Every structure is written in C-alpha cells, then in structure tokens.
Amino acid sequence: MLLARAEPAVWSAIDEVQVSVYPGHEPSKDEISHWLERAMQHGVEVRLRPMSKFMESYSEQGTDDPVLVRRIYDTCLVAHVWRCYNVADGRFYKCPQAHFLPKFLNTRADDGIVIADDDSFGAALLAYLNADVPLESCRNCLGAVGKFFPHEEIRGVQWRDPQRVPTEDLVDWEQLVKLENTQYVYSLIMRDRRAADAEAVVRLDRS
Numbered sequence: 196m197l198l199a200r201a202e203p204a205v206w207s208a209i210d211e212v213q214v215s216v217y218p219g220h221e222p223s224k225d226e227i228s229h230w231l232e233r234a235m236q237h238g239v240e241v242r243l244r245p246m247s248k249f250m251e252s253y254s255e256q257g258t259d260d261p262v263l264v265r266r267i268y269d270t271c272l273v274a275h276v277w278r279c280y281n282v283a284d285g286r287f288y289k290c291p292q293a294h295f296l297p298k299f300l301n302t303r304a305d306d307g308i309v310i311a312d313d314d315s316f317g318a319a320l321l322a323y324l325n326a327d328v329p330l331e332s333c334r335n336c337l338g339a340v341g342k343f344f345p346h347e348e349i350r351g352v353q354w355r356d357p358q359r360v361p362t363e364d365l366v367d368w369e370q371l372v373k374l375e376n377t378q379y380v381y382s383l384i385m386r387d388r389r390a391a392d393a394e395a396v397v398r399l400d401r402s
C-alpha cells in the first residue's frame with residue numbers, strides 16, 4: 196500500500212489520512228500498527244473507514260430530463276460542498292466526473308476551463324465555480340443522490356454493465372428530496388463559500 200511506502204516528507208506535509216477499507220482486502224494488524232507509529236511520529240491522524248456499501252455514481256444512458264439534471268446539479272455535494280476539484284492536462288474541473296465522464300462516454304463535453312497564467316484567471320475561476328448552470332456531464336452523473344448498493348466484486352470487463360440504464364433508475368429519490376429540503380443550510384454554505392472565494396480573488400488581484 197502507498198501509505199506503507201510513504202516518505203517522511205509526505206508524512207510531514209499532511210494532517211490527516213483516510214484509508215478506505217474494502218471487504219476481503221483489510222490491512223493486517225502489523226500494517227496498521229506501522230501506519231499508526233509513523234502517523235504519531237509526524238502528528239498525523241489516520242482514520243480507517245470500512246466501506247461496505249457504495250453509491251451509484253453515473254449512468255451510461257443519462258437522462259433527457261433537464262429538470263432532473265438541474266436537481267442533481269443543485270444538490271451536488273461533490274462539486275459545491277466537498278469541493279472535489281480536479282486539475283488535468285492544463286484544465287480545471289469542478290469535480291472528477293467532469294473530467295472522466297466525457298472521456299469514457301465519448302460525449303465530447305467540455306466541462307472544464309483552461310488554467311491561464313494571467314490576471315483575469317482568478318475571476319474566471321470564481322465565475323466557473325459559482326456558475327448556476329449544470330455541466331454537460333451532469334446529464335450522466337448522479338452527483339450526491341445515487342442509490343446505495345452493497346459492496347460486491349465483479350469482473351473488470353463487466354463493471355459498466357449495471358450502469359447501462361437511465362439516470363432515473365439509479366437516483367435515490369428520497370435522498371434527492373432530502374437534500375433539496377436542506378437547501379437553506381446548503382445555501383448558507385454556498386454564501387460563505389462565495390464570500391471566501393471573493394476575498395481570495397481580491398487577494399489574488401492585489402498580489
């Protein structure tokens with residue numbers, strides 16, 4: 196495991212490591228003791244997270260319902276709250292799905308922005324992050340409202356088969372409504388985020 200081979204410089208540069216533990220592939224007690232020892236030496240917190248269930252992440256067929264796409268985007272914790280941003284090939288993406296889905300679904304969607312070394316990039320990035328319009332990739336994505344399913348191992352060549360259904364079949368509708376009903380809390384998070392981002396852009400412009 197990468198953690199076992201991590202150099203001291205890596206341990207010194209991080210505050211916390213979360214290790215996803217999958218059924219049938221649990222680390223040995225010796226391995227865990229080794230991590231904890233290194234973590235303690237560097238003041239790093241190590242958390243083991245048993246993963247017994249997973250959330251549907253995308254649909255091969257997607258949906259043609261713009262209202263549903265909008266609802267999935269509006270409640271998307273991945274992009275708006277957890278900020279799982281991605282940088283790849285000189286482009287910035289507000290979520291990993293925006294980078295990967297167009298690639299393997301061959302949709303030709305262009306959901307990122309080019310990273311530019313100029314004065315206007317800070318404002319362009321902020322506008323991209325706060326855009327009130329779903330990405331093209333959201334049509335095939337489940338955001339934070341995919342149904343849960345228990346852990347199982349399937350052959351590599353078959354892993355896409357369960358996704359060959361419309362988005363509508365993979366949505367956890369209760370979770371979608373639940374997230375929409377927490378819109379107030381969610382909008383507060385967004386408001387704070389926008390304020391922090393605006394401050395960051397001002398600092399960027401002044402530097």
Ligand code: SF4
Nearest residue numbers: 271274290333336338
């Ligand atoms: S593609 Fe859309 S719904 Fe999926 S994670 Fe990105 S922003 Fe969220």
